[in-house]
Amino acid sequence: xxxxxxxxxxxxxxxxxxxxxxxxxxxxxxxxxxxxxxxxxxxxxxxxxxxxxxxxxxxxxxxxxxxxxxxxxxxxxxxxxxxxxxxxxxxxxxxxxxxxxxxxxxxxxxxxxxxxxxxxx
Amino acid sequence: xxxxxxxxxxxxxxxxxxxxxxxxxxxxxxxxxxxxxxxxxxxxxxxxxxxxxxxxxxxxxxxxxxxxxxxxxxxxxxxxxxxxxxxxxxxxxxxxxxxxxxxxxxx
Numbered sequence: 301x302x303x304x305x306x307x308x309x310x311x312x313x314x315x316x317x318x319x320x321x322x323x324x325x326x327x328x329x330x331x332x333x334x335x336x337x338x339x340x341x342x343x344x345x346x347x348x349x350x351x352x353x354x355x356x357x358x359x360x361x362x363x364x365x366x367x368x369x370x371x372x373x374x375x376x377x378x379x380x381x382x383x384x385x386x387x388x389x390x391x392x393x394x395x396x397x398x399x400x401x402x403x404x405x406x407x408x409x410x411x412x413x414x415x416x417x418x419x420x421x
Numbered sequence: 422x423x424x425x426x427x428x429x430x431x432x433x434x435x436x437x438x439x440x441x442x443x444x445x446x447x448x449x450x451x452x453x454x455x456x457x458x459x460x461x462x463x464x465x466x467x468x469x470x471x472x473x474x475x476x477x478x479x480x481x482x483x484x485x486x487x488x489x490x491x492x493x494x495x496x497x498x499x500x501x502x503x504x505x506x507x508x509x510x511x512x513x514x515x516x517x518x519x520x521x522x523x524x525x526x527x528x
Binding site: 346347350359362395400407409412414 | 453512520
């Protein structure tokens, strides 16, 4: 069965960076794009970008361009999301989500459990 | 593309019909719109994709409709587990965007 397991909660100071891990299993890793989204406390969902694990090509939301880096390691079926220059407004639960369809970057179907990132001095 | 969901909160009783709206600021290409359900402390769950296709395992009391700029999620008869927050998301126009959500609560 499809599983996405994310790394644990993080507490960071303003200006620091955070790297969240999402390890995939139960399917062919390179066949499905992986999205990253976040959800601030009590707020809605915010799409950050999507990576094609096969080619490594990425599309970032403009809001995060310049601060976010998505990478993947095909040998371990893992995708990473690094967010830099953290500020308090970046406090949120970060989710990875596998796309529903092969070779498509449209919408997540399977989701990780979420990683809480807290930015506080 | 800005998605505006209405109402913000919907209070209904068990067995009633729920109608949730999602309006786009411009036409959504190919009607590429999905609906998610999210319960507290959980990741979202995909309900509907391509505006009207039910995702795997979703009960048939959930249905999606609409095209262009106006989309609707209908829950025909509310069950206790249906009370949650619902989000629409479009993927027809770049970038992907979400609505702000509709909270469905028990009356």
